[in-house]
Amino acid sequence: MPVVAKDFVPVLAATGGSTRVHKAVAPRFRAGDHVLVRTIHPEHHTRLPRYARGKRGIVEQDHGVFVFPDTSAHDQGEKPQHVYSVRFTARELWGPQAPERDTLRLDLWDDYLDLVV
Amino acid sequence: MNGVHDLGGMHGFGPIDPEPNEPVFHHDWERRVFGIMIATFGGGHYNVDQFRHAIERMGPVEYLTGSYYEHWLSSLETLLTERGAITQAELDARREQLSKEAR
Amino acid sequence: MSGHSHTAPPSDPELRIKALESLLVEKKLIDPDAVDAIIETYETKIGSRNGAKVVARAWVDPEYKARLLADGTKAIAELGFTGVQGEDMVVVENTDEVHNVVVCTLCSCYPWPTLGLPPVWYKAAPYRARVVSDPRGVLLEFGTRLSDDVEVRVWDSNAELRYLVLPQRPAGTQSWTEEQLANLVSRDSMIGTANVQLPAQGAAS
Numbered sequence: 001m002p003v004v005a006k007d008f009v010p011v012l013a014a015t016g017g018s019t020r021v022h023k024a025v026a027p028r029f030r031a032g033d034h035v036l037v038r039t040i041h042p043e044h045h046t047r048l049p050r051y052a053r054g055k056r057g058i059v060e061q062d063h064g065v066f067v068f069p070d071t072s073a074h075d076q077g078e079k080p081q082h083v084y085s086v087r088f089t090a091r092e093l094w095g096p097q098a099p100e101r102d103t104l105r106l107d108l109w110d111d112y113l114d115l116v117v
Numbered sequence: 118m119n120g121v122h123d124l125g126g127m128h129g130f131g132p133i134d135p136e137p138n139e140p141v142f143h144h145d146w147e148r149r150v151f152g153i154m155i156a157t158f159g160g161g162h163y164n165v166d167q168f169r170h171a172i173e174r175m176g177p178v179e180y181l182t183g184s185y186y187e188h189w190l191s192s193l194e195t196l197l198t199e200r201g202a203i204t205q206a207e208l209d210a211r212r213e214q215l216s217k218e219a220r
Numbered sequence: 221m222s223g224h225s226h227t228a229p230p231s232d233p234e235l236r237i238k239a240l241e242s243l244l245v246e247k248k249l250i251d252p253d254a255v256d257a258i259i260e261t262y263e264t265k266i267g268s269r270n271g272a273k274v275v276a277r278a279w280v281d282p283e284y285k286a287r288l289l290a291d292g293t294k295a296i297a298e299l300g301f302t303g304v305q306g307e308d309m310v311v312v313e314n315t316d317e318v319h320n321v322v323v324c325t326l327c328s329c330y331p332w333p334t335l336g337l338p339p340v341w342y343k344a345a346p347y348r349a350r351v352v353s354d355p356r357g358v359l360l361e362f363g364t365r366l367s368d369d370v371e372v373r374v375w376d377s378n379a380e381l382r383y384l385v386l387p388q389r390p391a392g393t394q395s396w397t398e399e400q401l402a403n404l405v406s407r408d409s410m411i412g413t414a415n416v417q418l419p420a421q422g423a424a425s
Contacts (some may be wrong), residue, residue, distance in 0.1 A: 001202070001249060004159040009257040012159045013266070016333075018307035019165070019380045043118050045170035047378045049325055050119060051126040051352065063308070063381055073166035083379050085310075090372075094126070094353050101371040104352060107379035125325035125376065126353045130346040133361050141263045141337055146234040149241055151262065151337075152255035155304070160249065169327055185328065185343045190233055193240060203243050211239040219235065 019067040021080035027110070029084055033059040034116040037086075037108065045073035048112045055093055056116060057086040060105065068109055081110040118170075121177040147186040154189050163196045171195040267336035270301045271384060272405035274311075274334060275416075276398045279389045289313060292384065296334060306333035306382055312375060313386045314415075319370050320385045321359065321412030323351045324377040331382035335407055342411065352376060362413040385412040392418065 090098035171192035292309035408414035
């Protein structure tokens with residue numbers, strides 16, 4: 001294991017460690033797509049919050065390809081895939097009492113979503 | 118995993134109660150936890166997903182009653198023993214030794 | 221999946237980190253001078269004054285603002301703010317129609333290079349639980365009231381994108397210098413729990 005040395009600290013701080021993966025991976029979705037968040041309840045690590053599962057949203061933007069945490073957390077590899085900014089209405093998430101105009105965005109990986117046709 | 122860390126939309130946690138002009142660290146041990154996390158992360162002992170998942174594995178009561186850097190501390194103890202940097206026996210022994218010295 | 225087979229840790233975090241650190245140093249797995257440098261960097265050198273400079277630049281320079289909104293990482297890097305927990309930045313603009321607020325419900329994700337380390341309230345259960353389902357109620361706790369005409373847009377930073385709010389420039393600042401403008405910009409206005417105010421209306425924090 002490398003040991004971070006004092007002189008390296010400014011470099012480390014300024015560089016960080018992006019989890020973006022520079023590989024050509026085909027996206028499953030594009031901006032404008034209507035998507036349904038999968039109803040999954042994995043016991044492993046996931047970055048899909050319970051409040052969004054089974055909810056419908058619209059893909060706003062494709063952020064590109066990133067490491068997939070669900071596998072990365074368990075030494076099962078990067079499984080790189082696209083991450084999308086997905087827009088949900090507050091009412092879709094929280095019910096008809098929520099303010100009509102309000103929305104929420106989550107960044108969701110390919111494996112968390114299905115297309116609504 | 119469906120742990121208590123997945124807080125979005127939960128009720129009952131009370132007011133946010135922000136502290137005005139709070140310091141970056143409230144205790145010296147928090148500084149050490151922070152510095153050691155970045156150093157061991159930078160040294161490749163674990164990745165960020167493993168770090169977060171180790172926090173999620175804390176157990177609900179410990180998670181909700183622990184402070185933020187206690188979460189980090191728990192994760193470091195879990196990962197550095199699980200991934201072989203140190204052994205649990207070594208850690209237990211060192212804690213025992215320090216505890217005796219403190220008495 | 222949860223729980224470990226080892227004994228429960230002693231309750232004193234000071235003792236626990238001392239035990240951990242001493243072992244890591246003995247095994248030469250960490251360099252204590254590097255640990256000190258890391259602490260110093262994030263305690264004293266990186267903070268929300270960085271983000272305030274980004275906001276002020278965007279307010280005075282429309283072309284910079286356009287670049288910032290198109291590619292936050294690149295435009296923020298123009299001012300020299302890069303690195304850990306800011307590798308993939310998205311800047312979201314408050315307008316008369318849209319008010320943005322950022323959270324990480326699952327943990328504490330926050331754009332360190334522009335805002336420094338997050339405050340305790342951002343990382344704690346009350347904010348994380350409530351701002352996604354009742355953002356207007358949360359904003360009221362911060363003294364920020366929004367009309368029903370405005371869309372409140374919550375960004376839950378559940379992936380590795382990090383979000384910075386570009387707050388609205390207060391009226392009556394047209395002649396201000398970039399430095400004066402930056403001094404107005406509070407950390408909370410870049411999270412989205414507050415708007416930027418002129419000192420007469422209430423001190424920026």
